[in-house]
Amino acid sequence: MPADAPSEFALPDGVHPFPHKHLTGIAGLQPWEIGFLLNEAEQWIALNRATAKHDDRLAGLTQINAFFENSTRTLLSFEIAGKRLGMDVINMHAAQSSVKKGETLLDTTATLNAMKPDVIVIRHDASGAVGLIADKVDCPVLNAGDGRHEHPTQALLDALTIRRRVGRINGTVVTICGDVLHSRVARSNILLLGTLGAEVRVVAPPTLLPPAVERMGVKAYTDFDAALEGAEVVMMLRLQLERMDGAFVPSPREYHHFYGLTRERLALAAKDALVMHPGPMNRGIEITSDVADDIQQSAITEQVEMGVAVRMACLDVLTRSRRGVEGWA
Numbered sequence: 001m002p003a004d005a006p007s008e009f010a011l012p013d014g015v016h017p018f019p020h021k022h023l024t025g026i027a028g029l030q031p032w033e034i035g036f037l038l039n040e041a042e043q044w045i046a047l048n049r050a051t052a053k054h055d056d057r058l059a060g061l062t063q064i065n066a067f068f069e070n071s072t073r074t075l076l077s078f079e080i081a082g083k084r085l086g087m088d089v090i091n092m093h094a095a096q097s098s099v100k101k102g103e104t105l106l107d108t109t110a111t112l113n114a115m116k117p118d119v120i121v122i123r124h125d126a127s128g129a130v131g132l133i134a135d136k137v138d139c140p141v142l143n144a145g146d147g148r149h150e151h152p153t154q155a156l157l158d159a160l161t162i163r164r165r166v167g168r169i170n171g172t173v174v175t176i177c178g179d180v181l182h183s184r185v186a187r188s189n190i191l192l193l194g195t196l197g198a199e200v201r202v203v204a205p206p207t208l209l210p211p212a213v214e215r216m217g218v219k220a221y222t223d224f225d226a227a228l229e230g231a232e233v234v235m236m237l238r239l240q241l242e243r244m245d246g247a248f249v250p251s252p253r254e255y256h257h258f259y260g261l262t263r264e265r266l267a268l269a270a271k272d273a274l275v276m277h278p279g280p281m282n283r284g285i286e287i288t289s290d291v292a293d294d295i296q297q298s299a300i301t302e303q304v305e306m307g308v309a310v311r312m313a314c315l316d317v318l319t320r321s322r323r324g325v326e327g328w329a
């Protein structure tokens with residue numbers, strides 16, 4: 001827990017710090033459970049920066065990464081995280097699997113389960129698919145992104161980045177700009193940052209804001225300049241053209257004019273505001289290259305680095321009970 005964390009975020013006496021079998025989303029997590037995962041992740045940052053990167057505490061365990069949707073950084077990150085902890089890591093790409101032969105998701109799940117994995121990491125393009133699978137298998141399941149629903153490890157790695165760079169999350173003003181409607185990253189971040197006491201703003205054209213988004217505890221804007229005032233963190237989202245079945249924006253050029261993060265716009269945010277993007281980026285559309293590559297203000301590559309540490313923490317914590325590891329302090 002960071003020094004400035006209010007006491008309600010501290011782990012109450014006698015409470016298990018992470019009593020969940022799976023990590024399917026941020027929804028339903030207590031602030032101290034999120035804090036526990038972030039604290040656990042801190043220990044892996046130094047190991048990841050060392051030359052020898054093996055801990056091997058999960059040696060002998062099997063991790064299956066079942067990715068039914070494309071991914072570069074998330075799949076690599078989970079694979080590296082599992083291997084650094086000593087697991088046997090197997091990647092199942094749906095494009096080469098029997099899914100293409102028409103096998104149902106539940107049959108694929110039963111097949112994976114019969115191979116006795118110790119943890120399954122799933123990405124799927126249907127919202128809720130990961131929760132469905134979690135109910136049907138014997139081992140812990142980690143959600144690596146399901147449709148427009150949640151992407152919990154992305155929100156955790158974003159929170160770790162903010163906590164390290166800004167020094168706190170509670171009270172921090174975070175502006176999330178872009179395709180909020182289609183974004184599981186935005187959803188998980190809104191839930192997590194709200195739970196830890198940040199002031200979250202979302203900004204997008206009206207067509208890309210979910211209806212009644214304010215009910216999630218955020219302030220909604222359509223004017224990017226107004227949403228940037230006083231922002232300490234500016235989180236940009238990709239225009240998710242593959243999830244749009246119709247024209248949500250007139251043109252990428254017009255979108256950039258109103259919602260692209262340029263150096264001039266960034267100057268409207270708080271001094272030294274942190275720039276974030278989950279990747280992959282559409283350079284020149286939601287963000288200009290000079291902002292994305294700014295070595296002072298952009299935390300984009302640091303987010304990727306924190307991703308490995310966060311995933312190592314999640315894999316370690318979720319497999320503790322099957323490894324018979326006691327003692328949570």
Ligand code: NCD
Pocket residue numbers: 073074145151154184185237238240278279280
């Ligand atoms: C995101 C995803 O796939 O949800 N990327 C990621 O995991 N880093 C965001 C996106 O696709 O734009």
